[in-house]
Each structure stands twice: as structure tokens, then as C-alpha cells.
Amino acid sequence: MVTGLLLTLTGCWGRHELNDLAIVLGLGIDKAGDEIKVTAQVVIPSGVSSNQNKISAAPVTVFNATAPTLFEAIRKLTVSSPRIAFLSHIRVLVFGEQFARENGVGEMLDGMMRDPRVRPDYYVTVARRTTAESVLSVLSMLEKIPADKLYKSLDASATTWAPTTTVNADRLMEDMIGSGHSAVVPGVEIRGNPKGINSNNNLTGVKPAAQLVMNGLGVFRKDKLIGWLSEVESKGFNYIRDQVDSTMGHIRCEEDKGYIALNSLRSNTKIKTTMNAQSKPQFHVKVETVSVIASVECKQRIGSLKAITAMEKKGSEQTNKLMREAVNTVFRKYKVDIFGFGQELERKYPKQWAKLKDSWEEHLKDLNIQYDTKFMIKRVGTLDDSFLKQIKE
Amino acid sequence: MQNVYQTSPPLTPSSPVPADLSSALQEIQGTLGSSSDLVMKTFTCLKRWPAALVYMDGFVDQQLLHESILRSLLRRDDEVSRLIQLRDDERLSYIEHEVLIAADTKRIDTMGALFTDLMSGCVMLLLDGSAVVLRIGAVGWEDRSISEPNSQAVVRGPMEGFNENLRTNMTLIRRRIKDPELWTETREIGRVTKTSVAIVFHRQIADASVVEEVRRRLDKIDIDGILESGYIEEFIQDTQRTIFPTVYNSERPDTVAAALLEGRVAILVDGTPFVLLVPALFVQFFQSAEDYYQRADISTLLRIIRYLAFFIAMLAPSFYIAISTFHQEMLPTSLLISVAAQREGVPFPAFIEALLMEVTYEILREAGVRIPKTVGQAVSIVGTLVIGQAAVDAGVVSAAMVIIVSITAISSYVIPENGLSISVRIIRFVLMALAASFGLFGILLGLLMLVIHLTSLRSFGVSYMSPYGPYVAGNLKDTFYRVPWPAMRTRPATANPRNLHRQGIDIQHQHRESGESYGASANNREAGSGDRAVADVDRLLGATRAE
Numbered sequence: 021m022v023t024g025l026l027l028t029l030t031g032c033w034g035r036h037e038l039n040d041l042a043i044v045l046g047l048g049i050d051k052a053g054d055e056i057k058v059t060a061q062v063v064i065p066s067g068v069s070s071n072q073n074k075i076s077a078a079p080v081t082v083f084n085a086t087a088p089t090l091f092e093a094i095r096k097l098t099v100s101s102p103r104i105a106f107l108s109h110i111r112v113l114v115f116g117e118q119f120a121r122e123n124g125v126g127e128m129l130d131g132m133m134r135d136p137r138v139r140p141d142y143y144v145t146v147a148r149r150t151t152a153e154s155v156l157s158v159l160s161m162l163e164k165i166p167a168d169k170l171y172k173s174l175d176a177s178a179t180t181w182a183p184t185t186t187v188n189a190d191r192l193m194e195d196m197i198g199s200g201h202s203a204v205v206p207g208v209e210i211r212g213n214p215k216g217i218n219s220n221n222n223l224t225g226v227k228p229a230a231q232l233v234m235n236g237l238g239v240f241r242k243d244k245l246i247g248w249l250s251e252v253e254s255k256g257f258n259y260i261r262d263q264v265d266s267t268m269g270h271i272r273c274e275e276d277k278g279y280i281a282l283n284s285l286r287s288n289t290k291i292k293t294t295m296n297a298q299s300k301p302q303f304h305v306k307v308e309t310v311s312v313i314a315s316v317e318c319k320q321r322i323g324s325l326k327a328i329t330a331m332e333k334k335g336s337e338q339t340n341k342l343m344r345e346a347v348n349t350v351f352r353k354y355k356v357d358i359f360g361f362g363q364e365l366e367r368k369y370p371k372q373w374a375k376l377k378d379s380w381e382e383h384l385k386d387l388n389i390q391y392d393t394k395f396m397i398k399r400v401g402t403l404d405d406s407f408l409k410q411i412k413e
Numbered sequence: 414m415q416n417v418y419q420t421s422p423p424l425t426p427s428s429p430v431p432a433d434l435s436s437a438l439q440e441i442q443g444t445l446g447s448s449s450d451l452v453m454k455t456f457t458c459l460k461r462w463p464a465a466l467v468y469m470d471g472f473v474d475q476q477l478l479h480e481s482i483l484r485s486l487l488r489r490d491d492e493v494s495r496l497i498q499l500r501d502d503e504r505l506s507y508i509e510h511e512v513l514i515a516a517d518t519k520r521i522d523t524m525g526a527l528f529t530d531l532m533s534g535c536v537m538l539l540l541d542g543s544a545v546v547l548r549i550g551a552v553g554w555e556d557r558s559i560s561e562p563n564s565q566a567v568v569r570g571p572m573e574g575f576n577e578n579l580r581t582n583m584t585l586i587r588r589r590i591k592d593p594e595l596w597t598e599t600r601e602i603g604r605v606t607k608t609s610v611a612i613v614f615h616r617q618i619a620d621a622s623v624v625e626e627v628r629r630r631l632d633k634i635d636i637d638g639i640l641e642s643g644y645i646e647e648f649i650q651d652t653q654r655t656i657f658p659t660v661y662n663s664e665r666p667d668t669v670a671a672a673l674l675e676g677r678v679a680i681l682v683d684g685t686p687f688v689l690l691v692p693a694l695f696v697q698f699f700q701s702a703e704d705y706y707q708r709a710d711i712s713t714l715l716r717i718i719r720y721l722a723f724f725i726a727m728l729a730p731s732f733y734i735a736i737s738t739f740h741q742e743m744l745p746t747s748l749l750i751s752v753a754a755q756r757e758g759v760p761f762p763a764f765i766e767a768l769l770m771e772v773t774y775e776i777l778r779e780a781g782v783r784i785p786k787t788v789g790q791a792v793s794i795v796g797t798l799v800i801g802q803a804a805v806d807a808g809v810v811s812a813a814m815v816i817i818v819s820i821t822a823i824s825s826y827v828i829p830e831n832g833l834s835i836s837v838r839i840i841r842f843v844l845m846a847l848a849a850s851f852g853l854f855g856i857l858l859g860l861l862m863l864v865i866h867l868t869s870l871r872s873f874g875v876s877y878m879s880p881y882g883p884y885v886a887g888n889l890k891d892t893f894y895r896v897p898w899p900a901m902r903t904r905p906a907t908a909n910p911r912n913l914h915r916q917g918i919d920i921q922h923q924h925r926e927s928g929e930s931y932g933a934s935a936n937n938r939e940a941g942s943g944d945r946a947v948a949d950v951d952r953l954l955g956a957t958r959a960e
Contacts (some may be wrong), residue, residue: 032854033737035738035739035765035849035852036738036739036741037737037738037756037762038737038749038752038753039740039753039757039758039759040751041741041758042739043750044751045746063433065750065751065753065755065756065757066754066757068750106741108741108742109741109742109746109749111746137742139742165750168746168747241935378618411415
């Protein structure tokens with residue numbers, strides 16, 4: 021009896037009914053003078069649920085608040101939102117480009133990682149050439165919730181398209197604090213007409229007026245954004261970091277113009293570190309990739325072992341070139357080690373690393389790096405030589 | 414209760430029956446008052462001696478009464494010279510042995526015994542001048558026929574269930590176990606009802622201490638009436654402070670026979686088809702008779718489903734409450750959003766919502782049991798509306814809650830024994846309150862207390878949670894899973910520890926006393942049947958010599 025009555029006295033600490041919560045799926049952080057501006061993309065459950073017939077409602081809404089610190093701003097959201105922000109289900113964290121360049125993402129990430137209710141498995145992106153607020157205000161097709169759309173398209177393209185990669189909060193933190201490598205964060209930009217993007221009108225046509233596109237990787241020094249990698253450089257970067265699952269690539273034909281498209285099934289990269297006589301570090305990047313031929317636009321024969329070996333050779337040269345260019349650009353332009361060579365060195369030769377550590381960024385441009393790709397073509401598909409040859413004759 | 418014995422006319426059970434016929438009849442009439450179903454037929458026995466047949470109308474097989482008893486007593490005896498010679502006390506013996514056509518006869522000389530047997534449906538032959546009454550067994554009343562058991566139906570397996578008659582029920586068990594070592598002891602419990610209660614056990618398999626304990630507990634019962642085995646169950650269970658059934662009941666003869674072979678003791682109560690089985694274990698409540706008739710792998714799957722259903726029936730609403738009010742981060746995002754969408758506009762907290770629906774369902778269920786069959790349909794329509802789409806559309810409850818209540822309700826019927834599913838229903842409400850107060854911590858707390866309570870329970874000295882706690886590896890073969898019959902070589906721990914083997918050579922030693930031979934080879938079997946034939950002849954010869 022007494023125990024029964026005690027139950028009613030607990031006051032239910034930490035109890036929140038579902039309809040008292042504003043489920044935040046996307047959080048954006050922008051610069052607003054000296055303060056920070058937080059944008060929360062909150063899902064409107066009845067707008068999302070499929071069995072409701074209130075189609076007119078938008079699936080999400082956006083709340084803004086400006087305050088000196090992140091959590092003050094999040095609490096301040098209640099000024100405009102009728103419900104408490106519930107951060108456990110955040111899918112994406114978007115930084116405005118200006119914020120990432122000038123303030124750095126470190127302090128914000130500390131706050132997000134410190135809160136025990138927030139799972140650090142959301143993806144981090146940088147709004148390229150725009151603000152986080154505008155990115156979170158774009159409604160999307162196919163996926164009703166824009167934050168979900170961002171999450172899923174990052175996920176999908178990271179596994180099937182070499183230039184993209186995903187970075188979640190955990191990984192970003194590790195990259196920033198670990199010695200010997202720097203962080204990268206994928207960029208997202210608004211493509212199309214930014215006007216009227218935040219209403220359902222954006223979704224009425226076949227082609228939305230504006231949509232969110234993954235574009236390039238942002239290079240960070242410490243916690244500040246310093247520049248962007250192009251698509252080709254991103255690809256080279258991902259090859260070196262062993263982040264390519266499967267992708268599509270191409271090689272040029274031997275004689276005539278045209279391409280052979282190659283569907284890369286899997287790829288595996290290992291970096292081997294050695295010391296030469298002058299106790300200079302040497303890196304040997306070994307890539308193993310398995311492809312099948314997806315399409316052939318040339319007249320050359322591909323059915324023979326010789327032809328395939330030739331193609332393999334070409335593919336391997338091309339991949340080497342891709343990586344070499346990515347490394348050269350990054351080392352010359354940004355002088356940061358996003359590839360993690362320093363980390364490899366630390367693992368193998370910790371003593372030498374301790375000496376080089378402080379001046380590592382100066383050493384970058386003279387690093388001795390060898391690239392070696394083992395490019396394998398396993399199958400040619402259901403056709404042998406291309407029938408284009410017969411058509412043209 | 415005491416009043417029964419104090420009101421007039423005083424009946425002293427040991428008082429002798431008056432030798433004078435009319436005063437004897439007067440005394441019977443006086444004790445029974447003017448009960449209209451008392452029949453006292455006076456006649457002249459063998460056209461010579463005044464006599465009376467006394468019986469209760471409706472209890473007695475009329476055909477037997479008329480065709481054999483009355484016909485034999487009313488004939489004119491030709492051996493007149495012999496009749497004249499008989500003294501008063503020899504007459505009854507003459508009638509019993511040479512006149513009466515009836516097998517079940519017994520002499521009675523006290524009023525107490527006379528009334529007990531009279532009320533059980535016997536015919537009393539009172540002879541003028543004799544202080545001894547001849548009791549003639551001619552019981553024949555209307556019984557419910559043996560039909561399929563309602564509460565424990567199976568797809569494959571015997572379709573007959575017990576009925577309300579103790580003798581019929583006993584026969585149903587004996588037909589399955591044709592072994593003289595199957596012993597029964599009958600006693601009468603209930604000062605007023607004098608209900609027959611039979612203890613049935615296999616002498617070689619059951620643990621003697623358990624049998625003794627059953628006797629002791631039954632003898633302790635002092636109540637005016639036993640109308641159902643539930644009375645006995647409450648009296649003999651180890652502790653009253655539990656919501657779990659510690660006595661198993663069944664209306665299936667095959668289940669009872671199987672339990673007897675596992676060394677359990679069956680308690681049959683006259684007037685009910687539900688037979689009690691002790692000791693009862695927790696795992697037993699998840700066993701259905703059918704498990705043993707179909708393939709072991711199928712039975713195992715069904716067992717697992719039952720355990721799953723047990724936990725769903727117990728935990729589903731409390732989990733819903735805990736997760737939707739405390740641990741929203743545990744749900745996958747898309748599920749959370751769709752649950753949140755359903756809860757939009759629901760005016761109650763999740764706990765109240767769940768309580769509302771669960772109580773509604775319990776009311777409907779109770780109504781379904783009590784309702785006259787003719788109006789049942791109307792109620793089920795109304796009921797479906799209440800806990801169905803209408804409630805959701807009205808915005809009183811969320812659709813997710815309806816799903817939770819439905820799955821809970823269905824799951825609670827998967828448990829084969831009704832007693833346990835009632836316990837689960839009680840626990841469910843407690844866990845819901847805990848979940849609403851402390852979230853998953855509360856549920857865990859409740860489950861911990863439940864486990865502690867369960868492991869502390871005993872049923873006739875056997876641990877209720879055995880073979881899990883205490884862990885007995887050898888007894889696991891018929892618990893969460895069931896091993897195929899050839900592998901089930903030993904009996905569970907409820908049996909007499911000296912006689913654990915179901916199969917194999919050892920069984921010969923164990924059953925030697927019972928005269929049974931379970932030898933594996935054909936030779937042994939023949940020898941066994943030969944022995945029996947010899948025994949039969951011996952018995953016949955003995956009987957002839959006695960005559």
C-alpha cells in the first residue's frame with residue numbers, strides 16, 4: 021500500500037509525453053555577429069504520417085534563435101516553439117560556411133558531444149556558399165523530411181559514388197583531435213532558385229525549383245574550414261583513405277575517342293610506411309580494386325586477355341594519377357594532411373614522428389609517396405566486343 | 414456451520430438402526446424431514462416378511478430397481494419349509510446370497526452410514542426384525558456425457574475430457590494406465606456436502622513424501638462444502654501469498670495420465686471435470702498435451718512462441734509507456750515520427766491512455782464470459798467499436814495503443830493454462846504503473862521482484878522455477894524445448910528419485926514389483942504373457958475351491 025502510494029510521489033522525473041516534444045532532425049549553426057544562430061528543423065508528425073489526409077501541411081518547420089552559446093540558443097528556441105527541442109534523433113548537423121571558416125566547429129561539437137541525450141551518429145556537413153538556415157529550409161522530394169533526405173543521400177552516395185564520403189560527429193571529433201591528420205567534411209549546396217524553397221510549392225512540379233546537392237569535401241585545418249576539394253580530388257582522397265566502396269569510373273579508348281565505363285565493385289587501400297637511408301619517411305599507397313566493364317564506346321577488341329591486361333594497366337595508371345594529383349593539390353594549396361600520412365608514420369615509427377610532428381606541415385610537399393594500383397577487370401558483361409563496330413562499318 | 418448438527422432431529426452417526434421396521438422408517442423420515450424425493454416402498458418380501466426399500470428418487474437406476482431387485486424380492490419362494498426355519502438374523506443373509514440379483518451389496522448397521530450411502534444413491538433394504546440393513550448399489554443418475562474438453566483443446570490428440578462424475582473420471586484414467594500400481598484413495602471432504610475426493614498416484618513412480626503431504630493437507634481441510642476442485646486448490650497450495658498458480662488443473666485424461674507417469678499426484682473431486690495435479694512447476698503451464706503428440710521440433714517452436722507470448726502479454730503495454738514517455742531516443746527515427754503522429758491530439762498521457770484501453774478490454778472480456786449467448790453478438794460489435802477504429806477516429810486513443818492492447822490480449826490466450834494467464838494480467842497492471850513512474854528502470858525493478866518471488870515459491874516442496882532455478886540440467890529436456898521421445902529417457906524431478914527411468918533396461922528392475930515386463934526382446938515379452946496366463950488359472954482354481 022505504502023509502496024503503491026510512493027509511486028505517485030515520484031513526479032516522473034525525466035518524463036515527456038511524445039506530444040510535448042519537438043523532434044529535431046536537423047540542426048544548423050550560423051554566424052550572427054558575435055553570437056551564434058541556431059536553426060532547428062523540427063518534424064511535424066501529422067505532416068509526415070502517410071495515413072493522415074491532411075496533405076497540405078508541411079512536413080517540417082524551422083525555428084531560429086540567437087544566443088552566445090549553443091545550448092542557450094537551443095533553449096531559446098522555445099520562445100518561438102511550443103514544445104521542448106528533443107535532440108536525440110538529430111540526423112544532420114549543418115554548419116554555415118562562414119561560421120565554419122571564421123569561428124570553427126570545435127566549440128559547437130564539444131557541446132553536442134557532451135550532451136548525453138544526443139547520439140553522435142548524425143552526419144556533419146557544411147553549407148557551401150550559403151547558410152545552414154537556408155539549407156534546412158529547403159523542402160525535398162521523395163523523402164518528406166529534408167534532414168532525412170540529406171542523411172540518406174549522403175549515405176547512398178558514399179557507398180556507390182567515390183567522390184562522396186560521410187563524416188559523423190564521432191569521426192569528425194577524432195579527425196580533429198588526432199595528431200597526424202586533418203578533418204574533411206562534405207559540403208552541401210542549394211542548386212536552383214533559392215526563392216520559395218521553403219513552401220510546398222517547391223514540390224509541386226516535377227523538377228523542384230531548388231534542391232540540395234552534395235558538392236565536394238571541405239578541408240579543415242584544426243577546426244576551421246580552409247577550402248574545398250573538387251570532385252576529382254575528392255575521388256583521389258577517398259581512394260587513399262580507403263573510403264571507396266563501389267563506384268563508376270572510366271578509361272579512355274585506345275584508338276578512337278570515347279570511353280570504357282568501369283563499374284568498380286570493391287576497392288581496398290593499404291598504406292605502407294618505410295624509412296629510407298636518410299631516415300626520411302616513405303609511403304607506399306597500395307590500392308586493389310576489382311571492376312567489371314559497364315559499357316564500351318570504342319571499336320577496339322576487349323574480349324582477349326591481352327586487351328583486358330591493357331585496360332587494367334590503363335586503369336591503374338589513371339587511379340595513380342588521380343591520387344597523386346589529389347595529394348599534390350592538397351599539400352601545395354592547403355598544407356594540411358587530410359590523408360593521414362602522419363598518422364601512419366606515428367603508428368609505425370612513433371619516435372621519428374615525435375621529432376617531425378611540429379613541423380609536419382612543412383614536410384608535406386617533399387614527402388616521398390609511391391602509388392601502386394592493382395587494377396583487376398573480372399568480367400566484361402553479357403556482351404563481348406562492342407557491337408558499335410558492326411554499326412559503324 | 415455448527416447449527417447443522419444442533420437442530421432437530423438429532424442424528425448421531427453411530428446410533429444403531431432399530432430392528433423394528435416401522436420405527437426404523439419413522440426415524441429415517443424424521444431425519445430427512447418431509448423431503449419429497451425420499452421413496453419408502455414397503456412390501457412383503459418373498460410373500461412372507463414385511464420389508465421396505467428406501468432410496469432417493471432420481472439417484473437410482475429405475476430399470477435395475479424394477480427388473481432385478483424388486484422382481485427377485487417379490488417372487489414367491491418355493492422352499493417354504495426352509496424359510497420357516499430361518500431365524501430373524503439369518504433372513505437377511507439368505508436374501509443377500511440366494512435371492513437378490515445384485516452385485517454390489519453391503520451390510521450396514523448404523524444410521525450414519527445408512528444416510529451417507531442413501532444420499533450417494535444406494536437402495537436400502539430394511540427387513541422387519543433385523544437391525545442390519547442391506548445396502549444395494551444401484552446408482553444411476555443423469556450425467557453429462559464425455560465430450561471434448563473446452564478449456565484445453567488440441568488439434569491432434571484424444572478428444573475426450575472429464576465430466577462431473579468421479580467414477581467416470583477414474584475410469585478414464587485407468588483406461589490409460591492399466592497398472593495395478595496405480596492406486597486411488599477416496600475420502601469425503603465437506604461436513605455437509607460429503608464430497609468424494611480421490612487421490613490418484615502411481616505407487617512406484619510418485620514420491621511417497623509428496624503423497625503423504627497430499628494426504629495430510631487434505632485431512633486438514635475442515636469446511637462445510639466442496640463444490641469444485643478450486644476449493645481444494647486454495648486449501649492445499651503452499652502459500653496464499655502469490656498470484657501464480659502452484660497447483661495445476663486439467664480436464665484432459667491424457668494430461669492427467671502423463672502427469673501420473675511423471676510422478677505427480679492427481680486429486681479428483683466429484684462434481685467437477687477439473688482434476689488437480691501436484692506438484693506443479695512454472696514450466697508446466699507452458700506445456701500443452703499436444704506438444705507430446707506432434708513432432709518435437711514443432712513442439713519446441715510452439716513452446717518458444719508461448720514463452721514469447723507470455724512476455725508480450727506481460728510487458729507490451731508497459732514497454733510502450735516507458736519508451737514513449739521516457740526513452741524516445743530508443744525508437745528508430747521513422748518509427749518515432751509515426752508513433753508521434755498518432756499521438757497528436759490524444760488528450761491523455763500514455764499511461765492513462767494505456768490504462769483506459771486495458772481496463773476497457775478487461776471489462777469486455779469479462780462481459781464476454783458472462784453474457785447470455787443470445788445477446789453475445791451485439792456486445793462483440795459494440796466492443797470492437799470501443800477498442801477499435803472508432804476510438805482512434807474519435808481522437809481518444811492512438812492507433813498504436815489499439816495495436817498494443819490487441820497484441821496483449823491475444824498473447825494472453827496463448828498460454829495453455831488459464832490460471833497463469835490471469836496472473837499475467839495482474840502483473841501487467843503493476844508493471845504499467847512502474848513504467849509510468851520510472852520508465853524502463855521501473856520495468857526492470859518489477860521483473861527483478863517477480864523473479865525473486867517466483868524462485869521463492871514451492872509447490873509441495875518442489876521449487877516452482879525448477880529446473881531453471883535451481884538449475885537441473887537433466888530436467889531441461891521438456892521445458893523451453895522438448896526433446897524427441899526416444900531421447901526422453903528419464904522422468905522429471907517431480908518423480909520418485911529411485912524410479913527415474915522411462916526407457917531402457919533399468920525399467921525392468923523398477924517395475925518388477927508391479928508384475929509388468931518391459932523387456933526389449935520378443936522372448937521376454939512372451940515369457941511375460943505366459944506368466945500372466947498361469948496367474949489367471951491359479952486365480953480361477955482358487956475361486957472354485959473356496960466355493
